[in-house]
Amino acid sequence: MDRMNSIETSVADMKEMMKQMMELSKGQPSTQQIANELWNSVQPILHAQRNLVEINHNTHMELIWNMVDARYKDTQADI
Numbered sequence: 001m002d003r004m005n006s007i008e009t010s011v012a013d014m015k016e017m018m019k020q021m022m023e024l025s026k027g028q029p030s031t032q033q034i035a036n037e038l039w040n041s042v043q044p045i046l047h048a049q050r051n052l053v054e055i056n057h058n059t060h061m062e063l064i065w066n067m068v069d070a071r072y073k074d075t076q077a078d079i
Contacts, residue, residue, distance in 0.1 A: 029037075
């Protein structure tokens with residue numbers, strides 16, 4: 001009889017713990033919500049990085065264009 005009471009008590013305790021775990025997990029955001037928050041927080045960084053790459057590219061192309069143009073003018077002056 002003592003063993004039976006002990007088992008019943010253990011089962012009741014486990015049920016109570018499972019209920020508590022279920023209640024605690026309800027308040028936590030889903031993985032989809034977490035992923036959306038992460039994506040929304042990373043988006044501005046990616047956008048700024050794309051802008052910086054474009055600015056650096058344009059600056060580099062302008063320097064190259066100036067060098068080619070200067071070389072062209074030097075060649076024309078030599079002719």
